[in-house]
Amino acid sequence: MQMSAPHVESILRVRDLVKHFPVAGSRQVVHAVNGVSLEVYRGETVALVGESGSGKTTVGRCVAGLLRATSGIVIFRDVEVNAPSKLDYRYMRGKIQLVFQEPGESLDPKMRIEDSIAEPLRAARWPGERRAARVLEVTELVGLQVKVLRQYPWELSAGQQQKVAIARAIATNPELVVLDEPTSALDPTARAEIIELLRTIQEKLGTAYLFISHDLSTVRYISHRVAVMYLGMIVEHGSTTEIFRRPTHPYTIGLLSSVMLPDPRQTLRRGLQLKGEIPSPISLPQGCYLASRCPLADGRCRLELPPAVDVGRGHFVHCFKHDETRQFQFVAETGGALPASASQSVQPSP
Amino acid sequence: MTIFQYVARRLAFIVPQLLGIVAVSFFLVSLIPGDPAVLMLGPLASQDSIAKLHASLGLNQPLAIRFLHYVWRLLHGDLGTSWQTQRPVLLDLLQRAPATIELVTYSLLVAIAVGIPLGVYTAVRTQGIPSKIATMYGSVAGTIPDFWLGLVFIFIFYNRLHAVPAPTGRLDLAIPPPPTITGFYTIDGLLTGDWTALGSALAHLALPALTLGLINAGPIFAMTRSTVSRMLDSNFAAYAQLSGLPRSLIIMRAFRNAFPSIVTVISVLYGFLIGGAVLIEFVFSWGGAGQYAVQGVLNADIDPVLGFVLFSAIFSLVIYLAVDLIYFALDPRVRR
Numbered sequence: 001m002q003m004s005a006p007h008v009e010s011i012l013r014v015r016d017l018v019k020h021f022p023v024a025g026s027r028q029v030v031h032a033v034n035g036v037s038l039e040v041y042r043g044e045t046v047a048l049v050g051e052s053g054s055g056k057t058t059v060g061r062c063v064a065g066l067l068r069a070t071s072g073i074v075i076f077r078d079v080e081v082n083a084p085s086k087l088d089y090r091y092m093r094g095k096i097q098l099v100f101q102e103p104g105e106s107l108d109p110k111m112r113i114e115d116s117i118a119e120p121l122r123a124a125r126w127p128g129e130r131r132a133a134r135v136l137e138v139t140e141l142v143g144l145q146v147k148v149l150r151q152y153p154w155e156l157s158a159g160q161q162q163k164v165a166i167a168r169a170i171a172t173n174p175e176l177v178v179l180d181e182p183t184s185a186l187d188p189t190a191r192a193e194i195i196e197l198l199r200t201i202q203e204k205l206g207t208a209y210l211f212i213s214h215d216l217s218t219v220r221y222i223s224h225r226v227a228v229m230y231l232g233m234i235v236e237h238g239s240t241t242e243i244f245r246r247p248t249h250p251y252t253i254g255l256l257s258s259v260m261l262p263d264p265r266q267t268l269r270r271g272l273q274l275k276g277e278i279p280s281p282i283s284l285p286q287g288c289y290l291a292s293r294c295p296l297a298d299g300r301c302r303l304e305l306p307p308a309v310d311v312g313r314g315h316f317v318h319c320f321k322h323d324e325t326r327q328f329q330f331v332a333e334t335g336g337a338l339p340a341s342a343s344q345s346v347q348p349s350p
Numbered sequence: 351m352t353i354f355q356y357v358a359r360r361l362a363f364i365v366p367q368l369l370g371i372v373a374v375s376f377f378l379v380s381l382i383p384g385d386p387a388v389l390m391l392g393p394l395a396s397q398d399s400i401a402k403l404h405a406s407l408g409l410n411q412p413l414a415i416r417f418l419h420y421v422w423r424l425l426h427g428d429l430g431t432s433w434q435t436q437r438p439v440l441l442d443l444l445q446r447a448p449a450t451i452e453l454v455t456y457s458l459l460v461a462i463a464v465g466i467p468l469g470v471y472t473a474v475r476t477q478g479i480p481s482k483i484a485t486m487y488g489s490v491a492g493t494i495p496d497f498w499l500g501l502v503f504i505f506i507f508y509n510r511l512h513a514v515p516a517p518t519g520r521l522d523l524a525i526p527p528p529p530t531i532t533g534f535y536t537i538d539g540l541l542t543g544d545w546t547a548l549g550s551a552l553a554h555l556a557l558p559a560l561t562l563g564l565i566n567a568g569p570i571f572a573m574t575r576s577t578v579s580r581m582l583d584s585n586f587a588a589y590a591q592l593s594g595l596p597r598s599l600i601i602m603r604a605f606r607n608a609f610p611s612i613v614t615v616i617s618v619l620y621g622f623l624i625g626g627a628v629l630i631e632f633v634f635s636w637g638g639a640g641q642y643a644v645q646g647v648l649n650a651d652i653d654p655v656l657g658f659v660l661f662s663a664i665f666s667l668v669i670y671l672a673v674d675l676i677y678f679a680l681d682p683r684v685r686r
Contacts, residue, residue, distance in 0.1 A: 064592055065592060066588050066591065066592055094593070094594075096592075097592075098588075098589065098592055100585045100588075100589070102585065105584060105585045105586065106585040106586055106588075106589055107586055108586040108590075108603055108607065109586075109607060110603070110606050110607055111603075119589070119590060119593055119595065120593040120594075122593075122595070123590075123593040123594040123595045124593075124594070168589075
């Protein structure tokens with residue numbers, strides 16, 4: 001089942017995004033993001049996956065406009081929203097929204113739920129009556145009872161809090177929602193519910209998602225395209241089916257080997273184990289960032305940064321050894337099948 | 351839970367708390383070296399008369415018995431007698447406590463007026479020279495001895511500039527205190543329309559309150575800065591910023607969420623200052639309760655010391671209760 005985005009209209013373009021953070025008391029910097037380029041089309045879900053420290057959250061925050069990029073550009077609908085010199089929140093009002101990992105911390109503890117949901121509407125200067133009506137509408141849409149509107153965040157479960165955060169994020173009809181690990185702080189039941197909710201919303205409203213996660217089974221279920229990040233760079237990207245059926249970068253293969261996929265039909269032909277730890281983002285290694293951990297690395301890998309190689313079907317990989325990684329790929333006779341629960345295909349409506 | 355149940359429960363806890371405080375302070379005070387009988391009778395007294403006085407003061411009895419006696423008297427509202435003033439401790443304290451409370455309250459207002467705005471400012475603007483100066487002040491405020499700063503202020507504002515009256519108590523000698531209603535000269539002056547006394551009282555309060563206020567703004571400043579900046583770094587503030595809400599509103603909300611921590615540090619400071627203002631009381635000859643207690647310690651006059659400990663304990667507990675009531679009103683979480 002191929003889950004491809006039906007629209008080709010690009011709404012977000014990120015080009016060579018670089019973000020450095022100063023190290024306190026030193027002239028060194030943390031290279032959090034090192035030249036990330038990506039594109040999000042209308043109504044699709046792009047997943048950004050990687051270990052913690054890979055820079056995926058930083059990319060999300062730069063896209064949402066919470067962080068100023070060191071260099072590179074973020075263009076949302078032909079307007080540069082994240083030039084290094086300025087951050088204009090007014091332009092983005094309601095057009096790009098964000099859902100945080102910790103639902104409890106993203107809601108002001110002193111505000112009633114209805115005020116939290118109305119916040120982006122207030123910022124976008126919606127008049128009072130329309131605002132109240134919209135709050136009710138989105139509350140219903142995310143499946144919350146109306147009585148929670150009068151409650152405070154701490155009276156709600158984490159799953160309910162995340163629903164509030166989602167209701168708030170979609171209130172202004174945004175074209176793009178950045179979801180920063182929206183389910184990793186939730187228990188499995190709440191997680192499944194939230195993922196289902198996100199798909200339903202996308203189906204109804206055609207909202208595009210930039211879905212940041214380290215949870216590969218969720219990513220596989222919800223996203224149309226996947227970009228794998230390692231040490232602030234995208235090492236491989238392509239359609240979800242491609243990435244999961246034909247992982248080509250050693251890092252992606254290592255990442256997939258490290259998790260149990262909930263699909264018994266899919267077995268590993270041969271595992272690929274990465275050695276050691278992620279290198280320090282303060283002093284980046286020369287050559288391919290994975291060379292020190294990769295069993296295939298040779299002299300060239302340690303000297304040059306591999307460029308993007310098109311391995312077909314819109315699947316790009318940054319690896320000199322991409323021909324040799326085939327032996328590690330999965331046997332996936334059934335064609336990248338999704339878990340049984342996900343067998344219903346979702347096609348975003350125009 | 352209604353507010354009455356809440357207060358009743360809190361009050362029920364106050365009694366054992368006070369008993370504990372009295373017990374600990376009684377045994378600690380008994381460790382103070384110096385025999386009151388010797389001090390009272392002078393160096394030339396005979397062993398015989400000292401022994402007699404011991405017996406009449408009950409000092410020859412075991413400590414535990416003396417403690418029970420003390421508690422028994424306490425329950426009857428008798429705080430003992432000071433051998434120095436020859437007056438009941440209760441009367442002495444009632445006379446002197448308003449002086450201390452008045453000084454401490456104005457000092458705290460100065461500390462709040464300095465600490466909170468500086469804290470919010472430095473939390474919002476972490477860079478820049480004003481912020482650096484404020485931060486420097488914050489770290490210095492906690493380290494300067496208050497009596498020293500008081501002396502410096504006296505030198506500058508009294509000796510050099512003649513801007514304030516002499517540091518000799520709460521009023522000019524020539525001005526009679528306003529009729530006593532609360533014992534606080536500024537309030538009594540205001541209530542009775544005694545403007546001369548009010549003016550003199552305020553002029554006398556200015557320097558000691560400024561000294562204590564500037565020193566004790568330190569903790570309020572530090573708490574405000576750290577909690578407000580934590581709230582500004584929080585995800586809900588980030589979200590408000592992303593939505594395009596004005597910065598001033600985001601700062602206000604950060605402050606609203608930081609407020610309970612700030613109130614807590616203020617309340618602790620209030621209780622602390624009752625005893626902590628004693629050096630300033632000495633420097634400005636304030637005649638307050640702290641000064642009274644220190645005189646007691648120096649002369650083995652035990653009852654005033656215990657009386658003062660009890661007074662400041664009750665004061666702190668009342669402040670804490672008041673603060674908890676504020677929380678009760680502000681934060682629905684406490685009500686559960």
